[in-house]
């Protein structure tokens with residue numbers, strides 16, 4: 069059944085209260101929708117559970133400072149995360165993330181300095197991207213068992229990175245959007261995110277119908293980046309979307325937030341991997 073424009077809008081704006089999990093001392097959210105998939109391991113991490121020093125406390129997964137100590141600390145946290153989720157750290161792929169609209173298709177561990185999305189059908193090839201307000205997205209194709217993790221800041225969102233990711237899965241493995249599901253993790257909400265008119269215009273132009281996805285408060289645009297990405301996925305034909313209701317800037321005890329900390333902060337992660345044995 070074809071959904072009407074109103075149905076799509078309602079779906080894009082619907083958010084759910086996700087489960088907070090604890091495993092191996094690490095605290096992370098899981099999407100109820102993706103949790104139903106036996107062959108997939110996934111997590112949206114929080115800042116809780118590690119020993120990263122200030123201002124990166126406590127479970128920083130990003131290479132924030134260009135020092136050996138910071139690199140080792142992020143690396144130790146990535147190892148702990150993989151261990152807690154039974155994912156293979158030696159094959160973990162962490163792309164460079166440059167706020168681009170590029171998603172790479174991979175079949176083995178690959179160095180990817182300048183992409184913001186990674187997709188694969190390989191088992192035992194976990195993918196990690198990191199965030200502090202930007203939108204973490206995991207897409208899964210149910211028939212061909214492909215997974216894709218995307219980083220969408222406002223630039224990536226305006227450039228339609230998730231739409232490009234869906235197209236990549238179509239091109240590489242003839243995946244069908246209607247067999248895809250997606251989870252959109254904790255990100256900065258429209259409660260805490262103000263932008264200028266130019267950014268607002270670019271974000272609005274990234275979907276066919278942006279009404280209601282950008283809220284105006286005293287004439288200042290407050291875009292809902294999660295909803296705009298959800299709308300792009302729905303317009304591309306993705307069947308089910310699961311969106312977290314958590315705003316990263318509203319919960320500084322739980323999440324790293326670029327806006328809340330004026331840029332001096334760590335990174336939480338979105339990680340996903342296809343299990344070795346289904």
Ligand SMILES: [Zn+2]
Pocket residue numbers: 256257258259260315316317318
């Ligand atoms: Zn907020």
